[in-house]
Amino acid sequence: MLSDEISRLADSTGIDALGFAEASPFSNYALRDSRRRDPKISLPNAKTIIVAGIYIGGLTFPAWENPKYGRTSRLYLSGFFLDVVKPLEPIAAYLREEGFQAVVCDSSSDEGSILPLKLAAVRAGLGWQGKHSLLISRKYGTFLALGGIITDADLAHNTELEPNRCRECDRCRQACPMGALDQPYVLDRKKCLSNSLQVEELPEEARVIMGNRVADCEICQEACPWNKKHLGNPLDTAMTKKFQRQMKAWEEFFYLPHLAELSEKEYIETLGRLNTGIPYEFFHRNVLIALENEKRGRKGRQTNP
Ligand code: B12
Known part of the structure; x- marks a missing residue:
């Protein structure tokens, strides 16, 4: 099956969390003029969003604690090893070989990043949005770098949303x-x-x-x-x-x-x-x-x- 092959490819490229979401508009996305609000703006016949997360929790330097060294973040350091987009490329290539269209969301901060990845990840069942606004996964915390593919392949998508577990925590x-x-x-x-x-x-x-x-x-x-x-x-x-x-x-x-x-x-x-x-x-x-x-x-x- 298509989704089994996608999961297999995801495993082999080092993707830690994978989910499929319906490609309907994100009507609750606050930036009204952004094309991130509707996957169909990027791919008119879009059916599915494939959301991938790569665990970046181990990407730290001991020297961050030393004021003589510059401190950055796990997401920043992840740029040395992976562009979250790279592990998605074999999946997109496979979909195209099978006759489907596939548009990869890049990880830039501008409109080239065509998905609201936190909202897409929630819809795909990867976790919930915390009060810091980031996606929290029970297994990986907030340390998933996210990427996504919009495709016209009609893959069985997640229907169960994770409950918000932040409760009173502030x-x-x-x-x-x-x-x-x-x-x-x-x-x-x-x-x-x-x-x-x-x-x-x-x-x-x-x-x-x-x-x-x-x-x-x-x-x-x-x-x-x-x-x-x-x-x-x-x-x-x-x-x-x-x-x-x-x-x-x-x-x-x-x-x-x-x-x-x-x-x-x-x-x-x-x-x-x-x-x-x-x-x-x-x-x-x-x-x-x-x-x-x-x-x-x-x-x-x-x-x-
Ligand atoms: C622009 C951007 C930024 C901007 C603006 C952040 C922002 N406001 O979202 C800046 C530069 C500040 C930034 C900072 C960071 N970012 Co950033 N950023 C993005 C980017 C490119 C777009 C995010 C976006 O669309 N924001 C616009 C607003 C409207 O979206 P939003 O926060 O999701 O807003 C929603 C909530 O407010 C929610 N909401 C409102 N009310 C309520 C009420 C309830 C109950 C609920 C549940 C939700 C809710 O609805 C809004 C939707 O409209 C994404 C990549 C992508 N393509 O998605 C990465 C991304 C979100 N960033 C990421 C990260 C890791 C960071 C940093 C931690 C990096 C760092 N270490 O410095 C910080 C995070 C600080 C924080 N607390 O969020 C990751 C998040 C991964 C994860 N596990 O969630 C992403 C997905 C990048 C990636 N490839 O992995 N980022």
């Missing part, structure tokens, strides 16, 4: 030092530190709170009880093993004085190709602030999960 909202989660389940993009580190306006208080963060912030994720078991002791997946073998050299790359010396060309050829969406000038600014924070002994905001 730890992510309380942990966010920027107040970006004042409204539960809705991230205020302008206030989110991850966003501020990518754009020109970096609020004054963020300069201290960021400590050695040069890209991205995981404070709300570190506070989430569903991530507790992954923080100290990540699952031993194929990705985690690959990561451990390859990462030592990259850890050294993040030594702040080294990052500060990167020219724009060197940045583009290394970190710039990671789909992080951070222009050189803002990344370089973040590095200089992190260096200043280190000099002044400002550790930035930590979380105590």
Whole structure:
């Protein structure tokens, strides 16, 4: 069967979680003008969304705790090993061989990422959206990098939604030092530190709170009880093993004085190709602030999960 072959391909390319969702519009998607609201804008005869998650819980550097090194995030580091899109390509190729159309959602932050992946993952049965707005999986916490394919293949789709298990828990909202989660389940993009580190306006208080963060912030994720078991002791997946073998050299790359010396060309050829969406000038600014924070002994905001 088509779906069995897709699951087999997913296993062989290192995908940890897979689900099939109906390709109907996401009428609750807040960005009204976005083509992410309706999969049929990207593929008029769309029937199914294939949602894939890759566990990234093991992608951390011990040096993140050292203020002399730049800190990023698991999602950021995942860019070294996988573009979440890559493991989807053999699945899309297989569907096309079988005579179907298949459009892959890329992982960029612009409109090229044609699916609202958190909403699609919920619909596919992979988990529920937490108060930090991220997808929570019982097995993988928030540490699934998501990708998706829109296809006209009519695959049996998930019909049972995971119940929301956040209940009274409010730890992510309380942990966010920027107040970006004042409204539960809705991230205020302008206030989110991850966003501020990518754009020109970096609020004054963020300069201290960021400590050695040069890209991205995981404070709300570190506070989430569903991530507790992954923080100290990540699952031993194929990705985690690959990561451990390859990462030592990259850890050294993040030594702040080294990052500060990167020219724009060197940045583009290394970190710039990671789909992080951070222009050189803002990344370089973040590095200089992190260096200043280190000099002044400002550790930035930590979380105590
Ligand atoms: C734009 C974007 C960002 C922007 C804006 C974030 C935002 N507002 O969603 C910025 C740069 C800030 C960002 C930051 C991060 N991102 Co981002 N981002 C995206 C992107 C490209 C689109 C998300 C989007 O459409 N947002 C728009 C708003 C409208 O969508 P939303 O948050 O889903 O909003 C819904 C909820 O508010 C909900 N809602 C409202 N009220 C209620 C009430 C209830 C009860 C419920 C249940 C829901 C609910 O309805 C809204 C739908 O309209 C996706 C990739 C993709 N194609 O989906 C990745 C993605 C969502 N990001 C991801 C990640 C990991 C992050 C970071 C953790 C990275 C980091 N370490 O710094 C942070 C997360 C901070 C956080 N708490 O969310 C992952 C999430 C994986 C997961 N397990 O959920 C994705 C899927 C990327 C990927 N390939 O895996 N991101």
